Amino acid sequence: MRKAALLYNPDSGGSKQRQRELESAVDVLKNAGVDAGLVPTKSPHHALEETRLAIDSGCDTIFACGGDGTIHNIAQVVANSPAALAILPLGTANALAHDLNVPFNVVAAAKASLHAVPRRIALGRVFFSDLKGKPGMRYFIVAAGVGVDAHLFYKLHTGAKQRMGMGAYYAKAWHLWFSYPMTRFAAEYTAEGSNKSRRVDVTELMAIRIRNFGGILQELAPGASLDRNDMRLVFCRTANRLAYLAYVTRGLLRLHWSIPGIDLDHSTKVSCAYRQPSGASEEQRKIYVEADGELLGTLPAEITVVPDALTLLAPANQAI
Numbered sequence: 001m002r003k004a005a006l007l008y009n010p011d012s013g014g015s016k017q018r019q020r021e022l023e024s025a026v027d028v029l030k031n032a033g034v035d036a037g038l039v040p041t042k043s044p045h046h047a048l049e050e051t052r053l054a055i056d057s058g059c060d061t062i063f064a065c066g067g068d069g070t071i072h073n074i075a076q077v078v079a080n081s082p083a084a085l086a087i088l089p090l091g092t093a094n095a096l097a098h099d100l101n102v103p104f105n106v107v108a109a110a111k112a113s114l115h116a117v118p119r120r121i122a123l124g125r126v127f128f129s130d131l132k133g134k135p136g137m138r139y140f141i142v143a144a145g146v147g148v149d150a151h152l153f154y155k156l157h158t159g160a161k162q163r164m165g166m167g168a169y170y171a172k173a174w175h176l177w178f179s180y181p182m183t184r185f186a187a188e189y190t191a192e193g194s195n196k197s198r199r200v201d202v203t204e205l206m207a208i209r210i211r212n213f214g215g216i217l218q219e220l221a222p223g224a225s226l227d228r229n230d231m232r233l234v235f236c237r238t239a240n241r242l243a244y245l246a247y248v249t250r251g252l253l254r255l256h257w258s259i260p261g262i263d264l265d266h267s268t269k270v271s272c273a274y275r276q277p278s279g280a281s282e283e284q285r286k287i288y289v290e291a292d293g294e295l296l297g298t299l300p301a302e303i304t305v306v307p308d309a310l311t312l313l314a315p316a317n318q319a320i
Helices: 016-031 044-056 068-078 095-100 106-114 148-156 160-164 166-179 241-253
Strands: 003-008 035-040 061-066 084-089 117-130 135-140 143-147 185-190 197-202 204-208 231-236 262-267 269-274 288-291 294-314
Touching (some): 016 106, 044 061, 044 068, 068 135, 068 294, 084 106, 135 288, 143 148
Parallel strands (some): 003 061
Antiparallel strands (some): 143 204, 143 288, 185 197, 269 294
């Protein structure tokens, strides 16, 4: 690491303590001989612009100072570039930091980055229809979801997430538990080791890349790992709400239950589309798509894997 930019949102967190922590992290890097500086950002779009400018100015390392949403946004530019992505976890869930065993103390994370091992990893990639009906594409590191979980982020996208933090997630998730209609859609994929495509009707699909989410979720999809060039797909064929609860409980308790109606498989590609209406009276409800906890848009969607797409800095003692 020779030159680094630390991108952060000065309005996020709302405390002078966070600013002091980030300045201390910069001091750690400078004392190690790294040309490092803080780069405040005003919006996700501004963060993209500043990331491009930092790479063009010769930065070999871009620090995402925030949560999984901040990492997701910055990764769109760092992907397929000569720069590496490092993390100073300042978010709410910090799933990727949990998986990589990055220290949650900002100064400790900066120190760990000095001894980090650059690793090339695959990225997930999702094509979708944005909220205005135009085609879009995004890379993702942690996971992409279609159905129930994406509907949650749709309900939160107006700003409740920023105002309430995890309280908004839990309150809205509890509401959706009772109210979401469990709308079915079609998913088509080819399983690892097979040359035949399969089609399943599901109420939820997740494409997961990391092993450990931390928090209450823990190991959401056993077999997922950043050192693989595929995704761990979770197919929820059931509309039974108790099955969803049992699956989350399985992860919480780290048990190996088999939940009827919920299947897992490895794949490098899955396509999701609306089902054909069964009758003229059937209403087509919108089904939403998210990646790394960020609402993207709606179906149709295609989720694939791009090998060797990102250089990621992780603690030296952590095998991805």
